[in-house]
Amino acid sequence: MSLLIKGVQVISGAGGGAYRSDVLVQKNIISSIGSLKDRGADKVIEGLGNYLVPGFIDPHARSDHYCSIFSNPRQEDLLKQGVTSILGGACGVSLAPLLYGTPDLVETWSDTGEININWHSLDELLTQLEKNKLGINFGTLIGHSTLRRDIASDRKTLDKKELAVLRRLVADSLEEGAYGVSTDLGLGYGGAISSAELKEVSGAIHDAGAVHVIGLRDPKNPVKSVEEIIKLAQVSKTKVLIDGLRPTIGHTKEFKKALDAVRNTPSKMDVRFLLEPFETREIPIRTLLPELAWKNSADQALEWLRSTGGRRATRESLQNYDLRSIRVASAPRHHFLVGKTIKQIADNWGIDYIDAIRKIADISNLGATVFYSDISAPTLRSTLGEKSAIITADATGVRPGGGHSVNESTRETFPNFLRGVVSEGLLSLEDAIKRITSVPAQLFGLENRGLVEEGFIADLVILSKDNYEVRNVVLGGMIFGESKLRGEVLRHYG
Numbered sequence: 001m002s003l004l005i006k007g008v009q010v011i012s013g014a015g016g017g018a019y020r021s022d023v024l025v026q027k028n029i030i031s032s033i034g035s036l037k038d039r040g041a042d043k044v045i046e047g048l049g050n051y052l053v054p055g056f057i058d059p060h061a062r063s064d065h066y067c068s069i070f071s072n073p074r075q076e077d078l079l080k081q082g083v084t085s086i087l088g089g090a091c092g093v094s095l096a097p098l099l100y101g102t103p104d105l106v107e108t109w110s111d112t113g114e115i116n117i118n119w120h121s122l123d124e125l126l127t128q129l130e131k132n133k134l135g136i137n138f139g140t141l142i143g144h145s146t147l148r149r150d151i152a153s154d155r156k157t158l159d160k161k162e163l164a165v166l167r168r169l170v171a172d173s174l175e176e177g178a179y180g181v182s183t184d185l186g187l188g189y190g191g192a193i194s195s196a197e198l199k200e201v202s203g204a205i206h207d208a209g210a211v212h213v214i215g216l217r218d219p220k221n222p223v224k225s226v227e228e229i230i231k232l233a234q235v236s237k238t239k240v241l242i243d244g245l246r247p248t249i250g251h252t253k254e255f256k257k258a259l260d261a262v263r264n265t266p267s268k269m270d271v272r273f274l275l276e277p278f279e280t281r282e283i284p285i286r287t288l289l290p291e292l293a294w295k296n297s298a299d300q301a302l303e304w305l306r307s308t309g310g311r312r313a314t315r316e317s318l319q320n321y322d323l324r325s326i327r328v329a330s331a332p333r334h335h336f337l338v339g340k341t342i343k344q345i346a347d348n349w350g351i352d353y354i355d356a357i358r359k360i361a362d363i364s365n366l367g368a369t370v371f372y373s374d375i376s377a378p379t380l381r382s383t384l385g386e387k388s389a390i391i392t393a394d395a396t397g398v399r400p401g402g403g404h405s406v407n408e409s410t411r412e413t414f415p416n417f418l419r420g421v422v423s424e425g426l427l428s429l430e431d432a433i434k435r436i437t438s439v440p441a442q443l444f445g446l447e448n449r450g451l452v453e454e455g456f457i458a459d460l461v462i463l464s465k466d467n468y469e470v471r472n473v474v475l476g477g478m479i480f481g482e483s484k485l486r487g488e489v490l491r492h493y494g
Contacts (some may be wrong), residue, residue: 001043002024002026002041002042003025003458003474003477004045005022005023005044005045005047005462006022006036006047007022007046007047007048007049008020008021008022008051009021009047009052010452012452013053013434014451015430015434015438017430020049022034022035023036023452024041025041025458027477028457029477030455030458030460043479043482051468052452053082053437053461054437054438054456055460055474056084057086057436057450059443060087060090060390061086061088061090061392062090062394063138063395065088066404068396068398069088069132071399073133073134074134075134075136078136078393079485081411081470082461082470082473083393083414084461084487085138085139085446085490086136086137087139087140087179088138088141089143090141091182092143092184092187092215094143095125096140096142097122097125097142097146097169097172098117098119098150100150121173122142122177123176123177129489133486134488136487137489138487139179139489139492140178144181144182144183144184144201145190147170148193151165151166157192158194158197163197166197174210174492176491179210179444179490180213182243183198183201183213184214185216185217185228186215187215187287190215190217191217202236210445210494211238211239212240213241213242214241214242215244216242216245219248222254222257223254226242226258227261230265233265233269237269239270239443240271240272241273242262242272242274243273245259245274248374249374249376252379259383263386263388270443272388272443273390274390274392275386276394277380277384277391277416278375278409278416279375280372281371281374282370282372282394282407283369283372284368284369285357285360286361288370288372289301289305289318289358290310290314290316290317298365301366302362305358311358314354314357315354318353323343323354323356324341324343325341325342325373326370326371326372327341327342327370328340328360329369332364333364334363334364334368337360337368339405345360371407382426384424384427385421390443391417391435393414395410395413396410415470417432429468444492446490457476458476459474462474476488
């Protein structure tokens with residue numbers, strides 16, 4: 001099939017200014033850019049002077065965590081906002097490799113019983129996804145916690161033999177097409193990860209030319225946590241993307257100091273941070289609980305939470321929080337809670353808000369998530385233009401209803417980002433487009449994506465010239481809403 005897009009203002013994604021042109025797509029490739037009014041095509045889109053830009057790239061999607069990549073392979077909520085490529089494997093958890101064929105950690109977010117887990121290696125997972133005919137391009141990182149859970153089921157420090165096994169598994173998965181490794185140093189199994197273990201993993205990542213995405217060891221102490229990550233990047237010479245650095249209310253001074261540490265890294269280092277450009281985010285319910293509930297494994301945390309000391313500590317920890325408007329996003333095996341506020345649940349159960357939080361955490365085996373508004377809006381707005389910020393919707397890709405409620409903030413993440421940074425003069429439209437297209441494509445090595453250039457894959461978005469609203473999305477040369485889209489399973493080869 002051929003597609004001619006006529007009369008658009010092309011913003012290539014490279015940072016240069018917009019220019020008037022036509023674009024011809026043949027099969028799934030951009031074949032010609034220029035004055036093509038005399039060329040014919042199977043399908044024609046009249047651009048009407050609107051902007052044509054590369055498809056947006058989200059490197060921190062959680063469609064694998066919620067298994068929506070299986071239950072909702074079309075991922076329409078992401079496509080509707082112009083996202084054509086996503087990476088999974090965030091927060092230290094991925095669907096592969098599985099040494100024993102059981103994605104235990106994914107069950108924190110979703111019920112995997114409805115999925116036929118017929119893979120062990122990353123290659124086997126990606127091959128299975130190719131058969132599933134996805135509606136979006138999907139690649140993945142390797143979850144550090146997923147690997148170490150299989151290597152050492154408890155939270156002990158890995159010995160030399162176990163470190164060697166870990167490094168080999170990481171190297172094998174990177175060779176099979178992973179775009180990097182995600183390590184969450186804060187929750188669960190990540191808390192036991194030592195500096196020596198981090199160096200082993202980062203060494204394998206560096207050898208493969210991939211990216212290490214690292215979550216803060218202590219979100220309440222972002223400066224120290226960021227300094228630890230920067231030191232690792234300096235030693236390993238690995239590209240690093242920091243996860244969890246957010247301007248939370250009451251901690252904006254610490255956030256700004258941590259951000260200064262990122263800004264002041266030497267130019268030869270590649271250290272950046274993920275940023276969700278909205279105030280309400282979905283978080284695991286266990287992060288609201290005292291430190292012992294999120295620094296231990298789920299079994300240990302639940303045992304402590306049910307104890308007299310755990311109950312007392314939870315009450316002391318939460319007594320100064322306004323919990324009423326917190327809303328349940330997901331609750332495995334307790335779907336009747338989804339969408340309800342803590343106030344509604346507490347009133348229904350005849351208990352107070354703190355006991356409601358504790359009970360939800362308990363009956364969901366710490367698997368519930370909630371929508372929580374804890375971001376400083378002024379600090380967030382001033383941060384959106386940061387050169388080292390990589391924008392993510394942090395979306396789950398699930399259909400609304402059933403066992404999960406959708407965070408409305410994630411549905412217009414990328415158009416809202418464009419409108420915000422341009423209207424406030426933080427970035428030009430051209431630079432803003434670059435931040436969500438070619439920058440993540442080059443960082444992770446997504447070949448032939450992220451630019452409107454001849455020879456590149458035709459993942460394209462037409463934005464309204466008036467308000468940057470998404471008018472058309474083209475995935476691999478096929479028009480969203482008119483054709484059945486077929487996304488690619490992406491593999492990285494360093």
